[in-house]
Amino acid sequence: MEITMYHYLFIGLLLFLIGLLGSVLVKNVIKVLISIEIMLLGVNINFITFAAFCDNIRFDGYIISLFYVGIGAVELAVALYLFYLMYQKKESDNIEKFSDL
Template sequence: MFEITLYHYLVLSLILFAIGFIGIIISKNIIKVLICIEIVMSAINLNFIAFTAYKNYLFLSGMIFALFITAISALQTAIGLVLIYQIYKNKEKITSEEIEELKG
């Protein structure tokens, strides 16, 4: 039907980004927050790869950056899981209301 241009990808990645961020803000379960962070990072990946594919740039820096982003977001998630586990040892369930001790 109609061609899929660059802008479609950009809009898609923005929608994913928004979904991810709203998920971060709304989710009660911290594991869901971590997953939403992953969603956001993948949206950014999509952005980079779309730009590299559709425009004739001299360097393919975008794709390389996408690889790095993937790796690093995995690192972040891993550390997030470690921290959640440490908190989980003291409390039964992890919701965002449970970790409200530091306030004021």
């Protein structure tokens, strides 16, 4: 059975939806951050898939996913530092207690 583009897009979509589910439902801040990273991984898989299957000249999807990795790491570092500061104030990692940010 041949693996087509839709298979990879399907996996990317599933990862995106799982990350979305986690970022909406889970109350732990660290799990929410991990969920956002899973969402970004799904988007990244879609970029790579389109670059591999549709763009055989410039590979724009590869470059965009490379930038995403840099930006995603920066976003995570800043979010974790904010979490650290908020944790020292609130003594909790429940996201509902951070509503007065």
